[in-house]
Amino acid sequence: MTSLRLASLVVFALLFSSLQVGAQTTLRIGLAEDPDILDPTLARTYVGRIVFASFCDKLFDIDAKLNIVPQLALSHETSADGKEVTIKLRPGVKFHDGEPFDADAAKFSLDRHLTMPTSFRKPELAALDHVDVVDPLTIKLVLKTPYSPLIAQLTDRAGMMVSPKAAREAGDKFGLKPVCAGPYKFVERVPQDRIVFEKFADYWNKDQIFIDRIVYLPMVDATVRLANLKSGGLDLLERLLATDIKDVRADSRLKLSTALELGYRGITLNIGNDKAKGPLSQSEKVRQALDLSIDREAINQVVFNGEFVPGNQWVSPEHPYYQKSFPVRGRDVAKAKALLKEAGITGRIAVDFMVPRGSENEAVAQVIQSMTAETGFDLKIRVTEFATSLKQAEAGEYQAYYLQWSGRIDPDGNSYVFLKSNAPQNNSAYSSPDADKALDDARTVSEPAQRKTIYEKLTAAVLRDEPIIYIYHARTLIAHTTRLEGYTQMPDGLVRVVGLKLK
Amino acid sequence: MIFLGRRLLQIIPTLFFVSILIFSLQQLLPGDPALVMAGEERDPAVIAQIREQYRLDRPLPVQYVYWVKGVLSGDFGESLRIKVPVRSLIAQKLPVTMQLAGMAIIIALLIGIPAGILSAVKKGTPWDYAANLFALWGISTPNFWLGIMLIFLFSIELNWLPASGYVSLAENWKASLASTIMPAFVLGNAIAAVLMRHTRSAMLEVLESDYIRTARAKGLSEPAVIIKHALRNALTPVITLGALELGTLLSGAVLTEQIFSIPGFGKLIVDAVFNRDYAVVQGVVLVTATTYIALNLIADIAYVLVNPRLRS
Numbered sequence: 001m002t003s004l005r006l007a008s009l010v011v012f013a014l015l016f017s018s019l020q021v022g023a024q025t026t027l028r029i030g031l032a033e034d035p036d037i038l039d040p041t042l043a044r045t046y047v048g049r050i051v052f053a054s055f056c057d058k059l060f061d062i063d064a065k066l067n068i069v070p071q072l073a074l075s076h077e078t079s080a081d082g083k084e085v086t087i088k089l090r091p092g093v094k095f096h097d098g099e100p101f102d103a104d105a106a107k108f109s110l111d112r113h114l115t116m117p118t119s120f121r122k123p124e125l126a127a128l129d130h131v132d133v134v135d136p137l138t139i140k141l142v143l144k145t146p147y148s149p150l151i152a153q154l155t156d157r158a159g160m161m162v163s164p165k166a167a168r169e170a171g172d173k174f175g176l177k178p179v180c181a182g183p184y185k186f187v188e189r190v191p192q193d194r195i196v197f198e199k200f201a202d203y204w205n206k207d208q209i210f211i212d213r214i215v216y217l218p219m220v221d222a223t224v225r226l227a228n229l230k231s232g233g234l235d236l237l238e239r240l241l242a243t244d245i246k247d248v249r250a251d252s253r254l255k256l257s258t259a260l261e262l263g264y265r266g267i268t269l270n271i272g273n274d275k276a277k278g279p280l281s282q283s284e285k286v287r288q289a290l291d292l293s294i295d296r297e298a299i300n301q302v303v304f305n306g307e308f309v310p311g312n313q314w315v316s317p318e319h320p321y322y323q324k325s326f327p328v329r330g331r332d333v334a335k336a337k338a339l340l341k342e343a344g345i346t347g348r349i350a351v352d353f354m355v356p357r358g359s360e361n362e363a364v365a366q367v368i369q370s371m372t373a374e375t376g377f378d379l380k381i382r383v384t385e386f387a388t389s390l391k392q393a394e395a396g397e398y399q400a401y402y403l404q405w406s407g408r409i410d411p412d413g414n415s416y417v418f419l420k421s422n423a424p425q426n427n428s429a430y431s432s433p434d435a436d437k438a439l440d441d442a443r444t445v446s447e448p449a450q451r452k453t454i455y456e457k458l459t460a461a462v463l464r465d466e467p468i469i470y471i472y473h474a475r476t477l478i479a480h481t482t483r484l485e486g487y488t489q490m491p492d493g494l495v496r497v498v499g500l501k502l503k
Numbered sequence: 504m505i506f507l508g509r510r511l512l513q514i515i516p517t518l519f520f521v522s523i524l525i526f527s528l529q530q531l532l533p534g535d536p537a538l539v540m541a542g543e544e545r546d547p548a549v550i551a552q553i554r555e556q557y558r559l560d561r562p563l564p565v566q567y568v569y570w571v572k573g574v575l576s577g578d579f580g581e582s583l584r585i586k587v588p589v590r591s592l593i594a595q596k597l598p599v600t601m602q603l604a605g606m607a608i609i610i611a612l613l614i615g616i617p618a619g620i621l622s623a624v625k626k627g628t629p630w631d632y633a634a635n636l637f638a639l640w641g642i643s644t645p646n647f648w649l650g651i652m653l654i655f656l657f658s659i660e661l662n663w664l665p666a667s668g669y670v671s672l673a674e675n676w677k678a679s680l681a682s683t684i685m686p687a688f689v690l691g692n693a694i695a696a697v698l699m700r701h702t703r704s705a706m707l708e709v710l711e712s713d714y715i716r717t718a719r720a721k722g723l724s725e726p727a728v729i730i731k732h733a734l735r736n737a738l739t740p741v742i743t744l745g746a747l748e749l750g751t752l753l754s755g756a757v758l759t760e761q762i763f764s765i766p767g768f769g770k771l772i773v774d775a776v777f778n779r780d781y782a783v784v785q786g787v788v789l790v791t792a793t794t795y796i797a798l799n800l801i802a803d804i805a806y807v808l809v810n811p812r813l814r815s
Contacts, residue, residue: 036585042586173586175586191595192596192766
């Protein structure tokens with residue numbers, strides 16, 4: 001009898017353990033939007049970058065301190081004149097279709113980014129003239145002009161490598177069934193419903209991959225995403241609302257992971273455009289007065305429970321390129337009023353304030369409205385649907401525009417296109433010889449201390465002229481269940497899946 | 504037959520008008536699709552390229568002709584955002600919304616008609632007041648509020664149902680029902696209220712008529728009087744109304760699918776509008792409009808079948 005019981009116990013234990021081994025682990029990630037096409041050359045959205053992180057490795061990556069670290073590349077070396085960058089590649093890497101990753105494949109991917117007619121990577125790689133294959137595991141990037149942000153660009157989509165065979169066959173439909181060299185390979189996509197990946201057995205770093213499948217589920221409503229996380233329908237969600245932080249912290253089954261974002265939220269002021277001829281566009285004193293009327297810390301407390309970081313530059317106070325000699329100014333109503341008087345302003349200043357729809361945006365706008373009213377500004381909040389606001393900003397049909405920028409690793413990505421004369425996203429039509437020179441100089445120098453000195457000049461010019469009033473830096477808010485182990489949030493906001501385990 | 508032929512012919516100018524309307528409405532939509540598509544990196548060269556690639560730089564009539572030519576040959580174009588043919592997106596999403604709509608109608612019928620009968624038969628009693636209160640509640644409760652409340656109760660508190668997402672019937676019918684029951688209830692609830700009100704008034708009218716009095720005088724049992732005699736006559740207009748309410752379902756689905764992350768027709772169009780994915784918006788609106796027209800046609804034919812006097 002005892003032996004029978006023992007035997008059945010053993011059988012049961014064996015059965016159970018085999019079941020355990022056979023059980024597939026699936027990580028379900030809730031996204032705030034449905035990504036656009038999954039082709040690194042054609043992709044444009046932030047949410048798409050989150051998905052790429054699981055299947056498309058890049059030449060370089062970043063670590064939590066914003067250092068550039070190798071991924072498919074092993075090292076890089078820039079020539080003395082800054083016009084040649086030699087990159088050594090990782091040996092023994094395979095694409096999902098079994099094709100080898102080598103110098104030819106790397107050249108193919110970069111050429112594809114550069115030459116594909118509908119490529120969105122062209123502006124990022126504009127400085128690149130051509131790519132030479134030095135040996136099977138070495139490429140040389142030959143530049144038109146020295147361009148120090150280049151390696152930082154290669155930590156994102158411009159550095160993603162695709163299988164030449166698959167890309168040649170699929171053409172511009174490659175994104176419907178992408179083949180890269182990342183930890184997971186593409187299985188299927190049902191638009192607006194799910195994107196499924198499974199573990200890639202030949203991944204170069206496969207010892208660090210513990211989860212079998214990843215399913216991305218787009219859920220637009222933040223409340224719904226959180227409800228799914230709480231009820232077990234999701235294991236992780238991106239873009240938690242700041243107002244839900246308390247709720248997540250109070251739940252013992254949930255965990256919050258945050259990192260200060262690379263970008264900023266701020267008010268772009270229309271300076272150069274004729275359509276907005278008000279005191280705000282004519283005098284920097286008025287713009288400084290507007291800035292001085294704003295209490296950034298109060299906004300942070302009122303709208304974001306003190307979780308975010310007030311800021312006054314295009315990088316956050318925690319960023320290596322932050323200029324500490326220009327600290328965040330406090331609110332000073334008396335000084336703001338004095339500045340308005342100096343500018344010869346009598347009476348109240350009406351300002352058309354365009355704010356993209358969204359509860360957080362609208363709350364911030366209302367707080368700013370009431371703060372600046374005390375100084376003599378009359379902000380008229382105009383809540384506008386996002387796509388419409390973009391168009392109007394581009395056309396100069398606004399006076400003040402509340403906008404966020406998701407941010408780039410290199411400070412160039414947060415400043416050049418917004419502040420350089422006639423740059424594509426310089427919606428304030430700002431133009432300053434000082435700023436222009438600093439922006440161009442910073443691109444030619446790669447030594448960090450030297451670059452920082454150049455950016456100091458830019459900071460001085462921008463804080464004086466105020467084409468953009470920088471307000472705060474948000475935190476990337478990721479909530480996940482405690483079943484998920486090994487998760488760390490990176491400042492670029494993306495969700496990296498290497499090293500994750502599900503209990 | 505002549506009636507049917509004439510009615511079918513009328514559809515052609517209607518569809519033509521609708522197609523023009525869809526095309527012009529899109530132009531009224533503020534915002535530039537090329538700008539939205541260019542994403543955060545809005546390089547002028549890239550924007551110009553998008554305009555050229557999708558013929559956004561051509562005059563509107565030219566764009567329209569290209570579109571109609573495509574539609575007539577069954578090609579609705581390609582999603583600007585994900586490069587998938589609009590036709591296959593529609594084919595993928597339509598069955599989802601159909602299932603949702605079907606379940607919603609069943610729920611509406613199961614609640615609305617019995618409640619209507621009850622309140623008519625028990626007119627002036629607490630039953631009647633309760634049913635009317637329910638109808639008032641059903642009509643005035645916003646879909647999104649009810650949806651979030653249901654998620655809160657059944658998914659978070661009780662953990663009985665998935666908070667969102669969709670499983671197809673073919674994949675797993677139990678999971679499919681679990682994933683659609685809440686949104687179907689939200690959709691069906693409002694229609695149940697309308698059906699209840701109509702059933703109630705139709706029943707009240709019929710119950711007053713002479714033949715009901717005759718039936719009662721013959722000594723028939725009360726259930727037999729109500730179900731066999733009254734309900735059968737009261738239901739005809741109610742059912743026609745139900746067919747037209749299917750149209751309401753399509754528009755109601757827009758919000759409900761968004762709340763429950765159901766990848767159906769409603770969600771397809773909302774996302775497409777926000778992303779200025781014109782090809783998808785055009786395709787979806789055209790199919791929706793055609794469905795409305797078809798439903799109207801069916802309702803018209805049903806009237807004629809029921810009432811032969813209209814046939815001449």
